[in-house]
Amino acid sequence: MALVAAEQIFITIIITTVVALSSSFSSATPTTACQFNFRDGNKLYNYTLSSPIPNFPHGILSEDGFYKVSVNQTTLWFQLCDGMIFNHDPPKCADCWDCGGPTRCGMECSALVANKIGGYHVCATIGSDPNIDIDVIDKKNPHIGVIVKMSSGGVKYNCSLAVSVLCDLNGVQAPQTLERSGDCNYATELKHPSGCAMIVNVHGSGWGWFGTLLIILLCLFAVYLLAGVVYRYFFLKIRGIEVIPNLDFWISLPRRTQSMCSSLVRKFKGPPSEGHRSTYSAVNF
Structure with a gap:
């Protein structure tokens, strides 16, 4: 429960930072x-x-x-x-x-x-x-x-x-x-x-606000990951690769991404046409 609470705190910090940055970027700056x-x-x-x-x-x-x-x-x-x-x-x-x-x-x-x-x-x-x-x-x-x-x-x-x-x-x-x-x-x-x-x-000069926002999010993620590892290692006495918080989620992330991309591709391609049939034929036993 303590680990879940810590993760919620870090997620809250990330969301707050994003909102603050998005509200602070304006066209006029004194x-x-x-x-x-x-x-x-x-x-x-x-x-x-x-x-x-x-x-x-x-x-x-x-x-x-x-x-x-x-x-x-x-x-x-x-x-x-x-x-x-x-x-x-x-x-x-x-x-x-x-x-x-x-x-x-x-x-x-x-x-x-x-x-x-x-x-x-x-x-x-x-x-x-x-x-x-x-x-x-x-x-x-x-x-x-x-x-x-x-x-x-x-x-x-x-x-x-x-x-x-x-x-x-x-x-x-x-x-x-x-x-x-x-x-x-x-x-x-x-x-x-x-x-x-x-x-x-200023066209194309510097990182821009999106690059700055991306760097801040990566830093916050690194802090979250490091804090989770420290907590699990010293307080929960977990050793090995299991010390990484939410390991199951990170392992399944590539598969989930691939599944999502495949779903989007099928959505945009639509159903197969009538002229495109499978080369396999039915077999009667």
């Missing part, structure tokens, strides 16, 4: 901050927003320390892939406690918005550096760019900012529009060469 990989067929799109590129040693980061856009009575400050730094033109608004306080307003978050209410600009933190999520804008056209989403949980609202980084090899176009949805959710866009992906052809 890596480190502001790095994102998206696979479309045989092409792998690599986005590295914070990596240096020609003419832009800081990548997507604004050299001023922040991006700024003002629409009507609302002003937005944000920085991608890092916190904001203000060497000039700092935010001047009330209620900035979640993002640095009155003396360092904007210096301890990655996105801040100010709405003019009753003649005063009231601040709300809508993004913090650790809470960043990246995805492609259009999965059917991944070359368009990526969307960077950041969020921040405040006392009154759960705020967020979605920045669409559009691929543009010709230069940078600062954000000019600002959209608001709900109480504290904002969206804007900018054009930048960092939004362009490096495309790698």
Whole structure:
């Protein structure tokens, strides 16, 4: 009974591993901050927003320390892939406690918005550096760019900012529009060469997920077999070839495989035709 329980445990481990692997393989893979990989067929799109590129040693980061856009009575400050730094033109608004306080307003978050209410600009933190999520804008056209989403949980609202980084090899176009949805959710866009992906052809390269899965299953089977041998040898005192667990099953496996293959062949070939008769004739005694 103990051996049967041990075998059930190992089979459960194998099934759990298969399910976990199958659920973890996806076409989009976030890596480190502001790095994102998206696979479309045989092409792998690599986005590295914070990596240096020609003419832009800081990548997507604004050299001023922040991006700024003002629409009507609302002003937005944000920085991608890092916190904001203000060497000039700092935010001047009330209620900035979640993002640095009155003396360092904007210096301890990655996105801040100010709405003019009753003649005063009231601040709300809508993004913090650790809470960043990246995805492609259009999965059917991944070359368009990526969307960077950041969020921040405040006392009154759960705020967020979605920045669409559009691929543009010709230069940078600062954000000019600002959209608001709900109480504290904002969206804007900018054009930048960092939004362009490096495309790698991955056809036929490496083992792939199936090869990796096969190796893991073989390793788990080896562990199961070794544990069964150890248990039967030291605890059940079995010697010789019988020490292998489920020996009868492994011996009968070739015969079962042959029988299964023969059954499949007969199934696909169908019943013998009328023109194909046995060369043997009936004998009357």
